[in-house]
Amino acid sequence: MKWFMVLVSVFMCTQTVAVDKWRGLLEIQPHVFLTIGFNVDPVQNKMTLDSPNQGKFGKSPTEYTVSDSVISFKDTDLQAEFKGRIEGNTLVGSFIQGQTMPLTLHKLSEQDxxxxxxxxxxxxxxxxxxxxxxxxxxxxxxxxxxxxxxxxxxxxxxxxxxxxxxxxxxxxxxxxxxxxxxxxxxxxxxxxxxxxxxxxxxxxxxxxxxx
The missing domain is CATH 2.40.128 (Lipocalin)
Incomplete structure (x- = not known):
């Protein structure tokens, strides 16, 4: 099985500490997923991206929006974007990179x-x-x-x-x-x-x- 995405090669490898960690699974082919992570600091209005199961952390997107109801980003390196709506501890949206894919993320609990x-x-x-x-x-x-x-x-x-x-x-x-x-x-x-x-x-x- 071979698959490569632009997403793989451009992540930075420096872990970023954030207030809220969101994680979700992006299905890139049937039954094969890529773990996507958002690190969001709503107080300082900061956001970085992770791909944990590839050991990549701390990618700063080109532009992003963080609010009480919406989290979104666009990145020119990845040629990707996401827009999602916060519903409690769930972030429901769409990830676009060549094609539009549904992506739901969950805020990690203290136990997580x-x-x-x-x-x-x-x-x-x-x-x-x-x-x-x-x-x-x-x-x-x-x-x-x-x-x-x-x-x-x-x-x-x-x-x-x-x-x-x-x-x-x-x-x-x-x-x-x-x-x-x-x-x-x-x-x-x-x-x-x-x-x-x-x-x-x-x-x-x-x-x-x-x-």
Whole structure:
């Protein structure tokens, strides 16, 4: 599976602290999503954009509007725009980048914000007939949970959706219906150490990448 968007390459990699964090899932092809984040400071009237499951944070849009009822932006680098209306803790709108796509974001709760410590890229290598195959598990915090995906850069495969993903300070587990795989690992000194199963078992250690 291959997909690339202009959105991928132009995000800045500096995390921005904001008053409100909004997160939503943009469906870029059937059952494949891109996590979109808005960091909004309504007091200072500031806004930045995140793509958490790609490790990109702090993109300042060309222009934006922040009010009690509306959040919108346009960006010339991304050739993208969004306009949404706030309905309580939900932001409902449309994301336009070549085509118009519905996008609903939710304001992260205090409990959601506590899960941000698990957000990031977890890297490891599978041994395929004596040759290393790098894999990356991308983890993004969403409302009341996570959105996770698997990248295999050497195979030019990105954003493979993961199902039944769990993570805490003891273990990480996931499966993928798309590729018929699953993983279960316990947290050790080198990361989450366990077994990746796809037809047969392979040892795999996933270590969080430092930003």
């Amino acid at each position: 914000l506590k899960q941000l410590k698990y957000e990031g890229a977890y890297q490891g290598e599978l041994d395929i007939n004596g040759k290393p195959l790098p894999v990356i598990v991308q983890v993004a915090v969403t409302k009341e949970g996570f959105y996770s995906s698997l990248d295999s850069p050497a195979q030019q495969s990105f954003g493979i959706p993961l199902n039944k993903f769990t993570i805490d300070n003891q273990k990480m587990t996931f499966s993928s219906k798309m590729i018929g795989a699953q993983f279960s690992g316990k947290l050790g000194k080198e990361g989450y150490q366990g077994k990746f199963v796809q037809g047969f078992e392979m040892p795999l250690t996933l270590k969080k990448k430092r930003l």
